[in-house]
Amino acid sequence: MKKVTALSVFSFLVLGLLVVATLVPPAPAPRTESPAPRPVEDIALTPAGDGWRLSIVLANHEEEYKGYTVQVSVDGVVRGDETIVPRGRRYSYTQRIAPSELSEGAVRVQVFEARNLTPLEETTYHLKGRAQ
DSSP: HHHHHHHHHHHHHHHHHHHHHSSSOOOOOOOOOOOOOOSSEEEEEEEEEEEEEEEEEEEEEESSEEEEEEEEEEEEEEEEEEEETTTTTTEEEEEEEGGGOOOOOOEEEEEETTOOOOOSSEEEEOOOTTTO
């Protein structure tokens, strides 16, 4: 009789644990942090008339003013701009590239944060032979 009683108690304990396990809500999934917004929101090179239009949009998502440097090299000739963007604001840089400026067709774009030698964003376009 002791075997039957011990088996019954064990069965009721297992059954009780199963009931409790079904009533307890599952643990919430760990929260994943969304990636921090990037300061370089967009870089686009589009056909415009008989040349191209380069546009860069920078955004300051920080709580303080941020300085940025834009450098654009068209076949080795460097142009650009330095700017300070207030918090929560955007800055747009636009440059027209005429076909007469191109010999090799390499357009290199670099965006730096102030006093930082590593570019936040860097890309090179090759325009030689592209139809307009």
